[in-house]
Amino acid sequence: MDLFYVEHISNKKLSVSESKHCLTALRKKVNQKILLTEGKGITYSAIIESIQNGQVIYTNIKSIYTYLRKPKIHIAIAPTKNKARFEWFLEKATEIGVDIISPLICQYSERNKINETRAKKILISAMKQSKNPILPTLNSPISFEEMMKNPPKNCYIAHCQNRKKIPFKKLLVNLKNPHTISLFIGPEGDFSEKELNFAEKIGFVSITLGEQRLRTETAGIVGCNMINLLL
Amino acid sequence: MDLFYVEHISNKKLSVSESKHCLTALRKKVNQKILLTEGKGITYSAIIESIQNGQVIYTNIKSIYTYLRKPKIHIAIAPTKNKARFEWFLEKATEIGVDIISPLICQYSERNKINETRAKKILISAMKQSKNPILPTLNSPISFEEMMKNPPKNCYIAHCQNRKKIPFKKLLVNLKNPHTISLFIGPEGDFSEKELNFAEKIGFVSITLGEQRLRTETAGIVGCNMINLLL
Structure with a gap:
């Protein structure tokens, strides 16, 4: 499953460019599951709740994978x-x-x-x-x-x-x-x-x-x- | 020192493109030392003897370094x-x-x-x-x-x-x-x-x-x- 980048997971909204990638290139729809990361080692899953002004609104955020590289x-x-x-x-x-x-x-x-x-x-x-x-x-x-x-x-x-x-x-x-x-x-x-x-x-x-x-x-x-x- | 490629070291002559690199880009002259390889793990040194029709003729070939990677x-x-x-x-x-x-x-x-x-x-x-x-x-x-x-x-x-x-x-x-x-x-x-x-x-x-x-x-x-x- 494809991974999307969000600056702050709590924003509950993908950026315009990430939304475009999600909706146009990958043709994701409401109620489908997506993977998200803030780029800090954690991968989250979420569900597309709605699409507002071309932007993906997501809900049901779950942390599913943590990768902390050391050193x-x-x-x-x-x-x-x-x-x-x-x-x-x-x-x-x-x-x-x-x-x-x-x-x-x-x-x-x-x-x-x-x-x-x-x-x-x-x-x-x-x-x-x-x-x-x-x-x-x-x-x-x-x-x-x-x-x-x-x-x-x-x-x-x-x-x-x-x-x-x-x-x-x-x-x-x-x-x-x-x-x-x-x-x-x-x-x-x-x-x-x-x-x-x-x-x-x-x-x-x-x-x-x-x-x-x-x-x-x-x-x-x-x-x-x-x-x-x-x- | 720069390395030049020759298909067969015994040819005693650089190809046209290698000669151009040697003479035009690196401005090498007669009697100067160059490094050569056939790409088979051995680096040779040689001396530029003359330049004929834009091609470097070399002499005094010595094997100076052998590198055989295993495996x-x-x-x-x-x-x-x-x-x-x-x-x-x-x-x-x-x-x-x-x-x-x-x-x-x-x-x-x-x-x-x-x-x-x-x-x-x-x-x-x-x-x-x-x-x-x-x-x-x-x-x-x-x-x-x-x-x-x-x-x-x-x-x-x-x-x-x-x-x-x-x-x-x-x-x-x-x-x-x-x-x-x-x-x-x-x-x-x-x-x-x-x-x-x-x-x-x-x-x-x-x-x-x-x-x-x-x-x-x-x-x-x-x-x-x-x-x-x-x-």
């Missing part, structure tokens, strides 16, 4: 020069499972803006499609320096520079129930020496995702999949 | 309705590491052709970019029935049907040095009951890649990453 996965990643590659990352990471995405502006970044409205739509659509009731939090783009002023805990930084790196797999299998894990992925031109020196100085661990040189968006997906798989 | 990874996957999604799969699987790709035509397939020339170019480009000296073998599209007449060994089939499935992760960590592992991924409409019955009857193992419902191309990448990571 929380935070990917801080530089938006790619090519917009489609970053959007592909957003879709795939949501399908695989991610909690927080921070677009990161680095010294060698080739793009420092993203279309947040479009990005949010991609996240909602991927969440619905994958029936994964967790809508990632998409932060506004933040500079590397700004992020370093108040860095999250358990930070890992993936890069291709020739300095000591620990295989991410090895670290993950030895981690003991972390609350949140943050993975930093740089732009096409990689993190700068200065950025890496600073990050390591404040406790970030330099890691490698494997022998290959992965593109930014691929590294994001591979890292996200590794955390989901090994923790 | 061989074979992904048999239905081409997606949207061409770009299948092409993303080709690129990402090559970056992550795959040996054989078989486009699989199933009962519910929405596309039964691929542009093989374009697909091969994507594979070569992803191989060069990721510095992973293995060029996947791309088979011609094959129907599910035809594939079943002579199925590979160690076959796993991923689907969303409500029948007994074993978590792929659990199977992989218990596998003992397989020579080849084949993962089958169906189209948007999934494998049919008939296809699954037949596959299971001849020894395929039904597997799940996780709790989420992944798109065809995402399942291909996640499965490929799991095999690389856990074997």
